[in-house]
Amino acid sequence: MDVRFIAEVSSNHKQDLGRCEQIITVAKEVGCDGVKFQLFEIERLFSQEAIRAKPDIKSKKSWELSAQFLPDLSRLAHQVGLQFLCTPFYLEAVDQLEPYVDAYKIGSYELLWLDLFRKCAATGKPLIFSTGMATLSEVEEALKAIGGYPTKEVTVLQCTSSYPAPPSEVNLKAMETLRKRLAPYSETFNLAIGYSDHTVLPGVILKAVYRYNAKLVEFHFDLDGSGEEYKVGHCWLPEQIKSVIQSVREAISADGSGEKEPSPSETHEREWRADPVDGRRPLKSIREKL
Numbered sequence: 441m442d443v444r445f446i447a448e449v450s451s452n453h454k455q456d457l458g459r460c461e462q463i464i465t466v467a468k469e470v471g472c473d474g475v476k477f478q479l480f481e482i483e484r485l486f487s488q489e490a491i492r493a494k495p496d497i498k499s500k501k502s503w504e505l506s507a508q509f510l511p512d513l514s515r516l517a518h519q520v521g522l523q524f525l526c527t528p529f530y531l532e533a534v535d536q537l538e539p540y541v542d543a544y545k546i547g548s549y550e551l552l553w554l555d556l557f558r559k560c561a562a563t564g565k566p567l568i569f570s571t572g573m574a575t576l577s578e579v580e581e582a583l584k585a586i587g588g589y590p591t592k593e594v595t596v597l598q599c600t601s602s603y604p605a606p607p608s609e610v611n612l613k614a615m616e617t618l619r620k621r622l623a624p625y626s627e628t629f630n631l632a633i634g635y636s637d638h639t640v641l642p643g644v645i646l647k648a649v650y651r652y653n654a655k656l657v658e659f660h661f662d663l664d665g666s667g668e669e670y671k672v673g674h675c676w677l678p679e680q681i682k683s684v685i686q687s688v689r690e691a692i693s694a695d696g697s698g699e700k701e702p703s704p705s706e707t708h709e710r711e712w713r714a715d716p717v718d719g720r721r722p723l724k725s726i727r728e729k730l
Contacts, residue, residue, distance in 0.1 A: 447467040447476065448659060481529075528560065564589075566594070568596075576617065603673065615648070
């Protein structure tokens with residue numbers, strides 16, 4: 441069993457480079473394998489009709505990440521041993537990110553925008569995408585759209601696009617469906633199935649890993665509870681997620697080789713087993729040496 445943990449910073453960075461760098465450092469400290477940001481511009485993310493109908497959308501302009509931060513964030517992530525990922529929300533963002541990211545992530549809301557999939561896949565970099573709100577046929581259409589492109593590493597994440605997501609609607613069992621129905625695409629891609637969390641419930645992540653063999657777990661991450669998205673209720677704090685990641689790492693280390701043989705830590709104890717002649721401990725061959 442092997443699983444990667446990716447901290448999704450979302451808009452919890454407050455447009456502060458120092459805070460971004462601190463989040464990256466803490467993500468490493470809690471055991472993450474990667475950190476992910478989002479590159480969007482409100483005017484490109486939403487239509488003018490939507491902005492006119494919901495003027496408060498423009499207030500979220502303060503949630504945007506400055507593209508000028510990208511070189512520093514990528515450099516720091518790599519220095520501390522993390523992968524650097526980002527979600528592009530407009531086509532030009534793919535080009536802006538290409539020199540810096542180890543992989544692209546496409547969010548659930550962009551699943552139908554196949555031009556974005558093609559643009560990311562044309563780079564040859566690994567691609568991760570979430571499937572909140574999606575039907576199985578929509579997931580398959582996304583894979584078909586990038587079949588002829590250089591990207592071969594693809595991870596599909598089960599996701600529920602509700603913030604926070606009720607555990608009764610997480611539908612982890614859909615990971616089995618995705619794994620089975622998307623198996624034919626393994627001829628084209630090195631395909632993995634994972635889970636994107638919006639519950640902030642340890643048991644859900646643990647079940648995604650242990651029962652449904654998630655190869656990647658993405659979770660929304662905040663530093664201290666003051667991030668823009670933390671108040672919504674779907675973001676983990678460092679100590680919360682640290683204990684979950686530690687539990688998974690410990691469980692993975694417990695798998696062993698599968699061979700039934702004495703472990704190194706049992707070597708001495710073998711001598712203290714009951715002797716087959718008189719049933720007393722330790723073995724007779726050891727008693728005279730005591």
